[in-house]
Amino acid sequence: MSTSQQVHQVQPNDLQRFVESILTANGVSSEHAEIIASGLVQADLRGVDTHGANRIPSYMERIRRKILDPTAVPEVTEATPVVASVDGKNAFGFVAADVAITRAISMARQFGIGMVSVKHSNHYGMAAWVVQRAVDADMMSLVFTNSSPALPVWGGRSKSMGVSPLACGAPGGGPAGRPFILDMAPSVAARGKVYKALRRGEKIPTDWALDGDGAPTDDPARALEGVMLPMGGPKGSGLAIMMDVFSGVLSGSAFAGDVGGPYDFTKTADVGHFIVAIKPDLFMSLDEFKERMQCLYDRVVGSEKMAGVDRIYFPGEIELLNKEKREREGIPFTEAEIANLNKEAEMVGVEKLRYA
Numbered sequence: 001m002s003t004s005q006q007v008h009q010v011q012p013n014d015l016q017r018f019v020e021s022i023l024t025a026n027g028v029s030s031e032h033a034e035i036i037a038s039g040l041v042q043a044d045l046r047g048v049d050t051h052g053a054n055r056i057p058s059y060m061e062r063i064r065r066k067i068l069d070p071t072a073v074p075e076v077t078e079a080t081p082v083v084a085s086v087d088g089k090n091a092f093g094f095v096a097a098d099v100a101i102t103r104a105i106s107m108a109r110q111f112g113i114g115m116v117s118v119k120h121s122n123h124y125g126m127a128a129w130v131v132q133r134a135v136d137a138d139m140m141s142l143v144f145t146n147s148s149p150a151l152p153v154w155g156g157r158s159k160s161m162g163v164s165p166l167a168c169g170a171p172g173g174g175p176a177g178r179p180f181i182l183d184m185a186p187s188v189a190a191r192g193k194v195y196k197a198l199r200r201g202e203k204i205p206t207d208w209a210l211d212g213d214g215a216p217t218d219d220p221a222r223a224l225e226g227v228m229l230p231m232g233g234p235k236g237s238g239l240a241i242m243m244d245v246f247s248g249v250l251s252g253s254a255f256a257g258d259v260g261g262p263y264d265f266t267k268t269a270d271v272g273h274f275i276v277a278i279k280p281d282l283f284m285s286l287d288e289f290k291e292r293m294q295c296l297y298d299r300v301v302g303s304e305k306m307a308g309v310d311r312i313y314f315p316g317e318i319e320l321l322n323k324e325k326r327e328r329e330g331i332p333f334t335e336a337e338i339a340n341l342n343k344e345a346e347m348v349g350v351e352k353l354r355y356a
């Protein structure tokens with residue numbers, strides 16, 4: 001019997017085409033639609049379902065409310081040969097971040113490093129897709145963003161900082177080398193995991209969030225009325241402030257609690273990002289760098305395991321294994337999630353999502 005939580009498999013190519021068709025029907029150019037859809041599908045492939053295609057209804061609602069410009073083309077200004085700024089012009093965060101990482105990589109290829117500050121942007125989903133762009137070009141990267149208030153500063157109890165992810169990466173060693181990709185929110189869990197639990201009718205662990213009365217809760221709806229808890233106390237809240245310094249204060253975008261949330265349809269988001277690409281073969285050959293990365297990987301995953309642990313993973317490796325599995329088997333979506341996405345398809349008259 002079919003229930004709203006029954007899971008179906010969606011092929012990545014079908015998902016990419018479906019998301020692109022909804023985006024273009026909502027006024028996005030096909031070039032930008034491909035970039036946005038690819039960022040979302042990569043999140044679903046990597047198992048970061050919180051930041052994948054299920055975000056489409058909220059993004060489309062922002063277009064309908066005219067608080068995100070689907071036609072905007074970000075503008076790049078060179079500050080120095082290794083520094084540029086991007087005015088996102090309220091385009092999709094995926095589009096502004098794509099412009100920024102492309103420019104950062106090209107500066108790094110020529111001068112060893114490229115640093116790009118981005119203002120007036122939007123949510124760019126899972127930061128790892130931006131890091132992956134650098135890794136694919138054999139570059140290291142730092143990828144920071146700020147985000148809407150969801151987390152108290154240490155000692156506080158109201159939302160003041162974003163659950164803003166810190167991401168960075170480096171190419172791995174050898175032909176099958178696993179890259180290093182660390183992509184982490186400074187909270188115990190990303191807020192998207194609470195939205196996912198709400199969507200799926202699941203409970204959440206009680207150490208993720210406080211409800212509106214400041215008490216621990218396992219109810220995702222009550223958690224969304226309260227605050228997400230920073231990981232590691234003052235250290236998590238310090239990292240959230242760091243994301244705001246580099247992405248908000250520095251860029252000229254909103255900061256200090258003024259960024260609009262992806263589910264707040266009353267105002268523009270004005271998100272800022274900070275993106276750096278670094279050429280890893282500045283001090284030695286690329287081959288030697290990769291050999292050293294392979295040595296690091298081997299020592300990390302070969303560490304002596306603590307009791308109860310079957311396997312040690314390199315940062316980003318679990319997501320890479322998910323990707324390999326989902327490329328073979330498809331991406332799982334619940335029936336309710338597919339129905340939600342198909343409402344968007346119906347609204348603009350495009351073909352519904354195919355699934356098995």
Ligand SMILES: NC(=O)c1ccc[n+]([C@@H]2O[C@H](COP(=O)([O-])OP(=O)(O)OC[C@H]3O[C@@H](n4cnc5c(N)ncnc54)[C@H](O)[C@@H]3O)[C@@H](O)[C@H]2O)c1
Binds near residue numbers: 163186314
């Ligand atoms: N755009 C935004 O505003 C925004 C805001 C919040 C979160 N996000 C996204 O949400 C996603 C989820 O964030 P999160 O903090 O919940 O991620 P997470 O806790 O699932 O993972 C964080 C990092 O730890 C690594 N990791 C996890 N388990 C591991 C293990 N057993 N061994 C070794 N490494 C391990 C992962 O590879 C990852 O690099 C990220 O992609 C982030 O970019 C985006």
